[in-house]
Amino acid sequence: MNTLYLNYVIEVERTGSISQASQNLFMAQPNLSKAIKDLEHDLGYNIFKRTNSGVVVTEKGTEFLYHARKITEQLNEMEKISERKGGQSTCFKISIPRGSYIANGFTAFVAGLEIPHGMDITINETNALQTISNVADRGYNMGIIRYQLSDEENFKSQLKNNKLEQQTIWEFEYVLVMSKNHPLASKEKIHVEDLQEYMQISHGDIEIPHAKHNEDESGKRSKKTIYVYERGSQFDLLANVPTTYMWVSPIPDSYLEKNNLVQRACKTKNNRYKDVLIYRQDYKLGEYDKLFQNKIYESKVEVASAQYN
Secondary structure (H helix, E strand, C coil): CCCHHHHHHHHHHHHCCHHHHHHHCCCCHHHHHHHHHHHHHHHCCCCEEEECCEEEECHHHHHHHHHHHHHHHHHHHHHHHHHCHHHCCEEEEEEECCCHHHHHHHHHHHHCCCCCCCEEEEEEECCHHHHHHHHHHCCCCEEEEEEEHHHHHHHHHHHHHCCEEEEEEEEEECEEEEECCCCCCCCCCCCHHHHCCCEEEEECCCCCCCCCCCCCCCCCCCCCEEEECCHHHHHHHHHHCCCEEEEECCCCHHHHHHCCEEEECCCCCCCEEEEEEEEECCCCCCHHHHHHHHHHHHHHHHHHHHHHC
């Protein structure tokens, strides 16, 4: 089997269109269509079902694509081996949610590394489902997933099905973070209803549709929302637009001081979260994995201690 065909079908599945996939792959559409038909003929089953609105993946195609993604990831890793000087470079890949205490722990991890040879480090800030996929199928050493406590059974089932180990890092409530100049910053008790006239900042690719920690008792959500995709933007907005706020996991004091922010508790329903460290059951933790674990736990303890003192 030509391994290029794997990239072809992955791109077609991603775009849902042979026409769009051919443009992205810089090849003629008839050539791409023929390559897929040849692959399906060799396999003895269809990967895609053609429809008027595009292509959809068949049941057998879904299983094929699962293995295709794993193979392409492994091929990429094998190619990287030849790029490492003297064959002595180390790869460390971690997938995490956007959380300041986690970023703080990761920074401490990197600062504490003693690397005699080369090292490639990959950090992917993303949602829980993508992290599960990264660790299970894409060669990541480990990951941290975040979910609402009400969704715990669902995530436990997914971890079991993907043969992933789990270790609880922290169970916590989201807090509000805002500028020291925010009109609510000096208020002793903040209620969800107080937030309705202000602008909420939310991660556009992390937001969980059914998450309701920012609803008031009547079920109303903020109608003013700015969606961001990286943490630098969120801090810039919070610091420079004093009518914005954000729901976050507890933040280290150093981050608050640096950005002239404060964090405040706000009692509301459905506001219990859990961060869980995950890795494959057949994966043997190495020196760097254990160091990363230690730095994340140290950062959590530091933030929790400061929050409740």
